[in-house]
Amino acid sequence: MKDKTLQVLVVDDDFRVAGIHASIVDQAPGFSVLATARTMAEAAVHIANSTPDLLLVDVYLPDGDGIELVRTHNIDALVLSAADDAHTVRRALQAGALGYLLKPFPQKRLVERLDSYARYRHVMSGSPGLSQEKIDQGLAILHGSQTTSANSRSATEQLLLDALQGQEISAAEAAEIAGVSRATAQRRLAAMANQGVVEVRLKYGQSGRPEHLYSRPEL
Template identity: 30%
Template sequence: MQHELIDVLIVEDENELAQLHAELISKHPRLRLVGIASSLADAQVQLERKQPQLMLLDNYLPDGKGITLISNPMLTRANCSVIFITAASDMDTCSQAIRNGAFDYILKPVSWKRLSQSLERFVQFAEQQRVWKIVDQQNVDSLYQLQAKNYRQDNGSKGIEENTLARVQTLFNEKAAHCFTVDEVVSETGLSKTTTRRYLEHCVEAGFLTVEMLYGKIGHPRRMYKRSAA
């Protein structure tokens, strides 16, 4: 049986991060990217025009805060759920997002695995809502458990090829004190940017690398990768 695709809108003004999110969405057979908005105003236009079922929403945008969009009646009318992805670690912002029904709240720097798991849980959540027209208590409990599920601990090694991983790890072992950008790793290894991102995030999840954030203006951190201390 063919399932309907879930339309996803990315609201993120940091281009590198938006592309990382877009790549995750493109890899999921049930998700379809319908747009990337880099401002609050653009997000509102695309929300109305494209009617996505899910929005990955940043908080710090050039023309305002994404949290204001969560409480906007437009979001309710569009029947759109939100995964809130932000550097905002204050409890007021977190509480406001939860009160307004955010499906998930993910702090930057974003973990590739953490976001992947959140997207997978949303797909399951949407599918169960579609199938269960009438619910009993067990169904309701299952839906709530999906929204607050404990995250699986796995090695995150799916799609990771040993020789390519060794090439990335060798670079960081040889220059253990250096903080690399994605572009620098691309230049040093000759890998594509997409492949490089995937292997860097795998190394972070495995504890081989750490991520440091280089902050320019608010909301525009750059991810810097460094060899973890032995």
């Protein structure tokens, strides 16, 4: 089953900045902009009418403190602010923000955070009964670190290995299951095939290039 599109509410009093952030979100795979809001009051209306999956929130808003918006709503949030003092950063994290981006930042940085968040959501979804390994994996993805599993694989590689468990599939299918881009899946699977971590078989059709199918070797 394909993961749902994650809805994002962008909260920033500068409409130009909000528009830039909204454009980045709309271009990110698996995301769409629910709305943009310039005040706490506008944000509260959007949250009440249609709960977003993620908030992108500035700290300084005309009618209040964006960190309090994060604190008072049970919604995942990233704080995007020019406030560079340690007290504000700590307040944001204590309020429940999953991350803090200091303005101005390059577009690539927000894209990376959105990608990490999407993969984190993928790992932390599904049936109840998460293992400690899955929890550690999700947190490692969210914070851009590597898992501490015995095989020292990156979080992305472990997601792909999990996708291959008990089946032989293409890179595109593995990418959808793992919640990563097709290009990333192809690159990581090819590297692991060269290392002997996964097996690859060529499937020839009636015409065109053969399809690469990946699987985990039987122990």
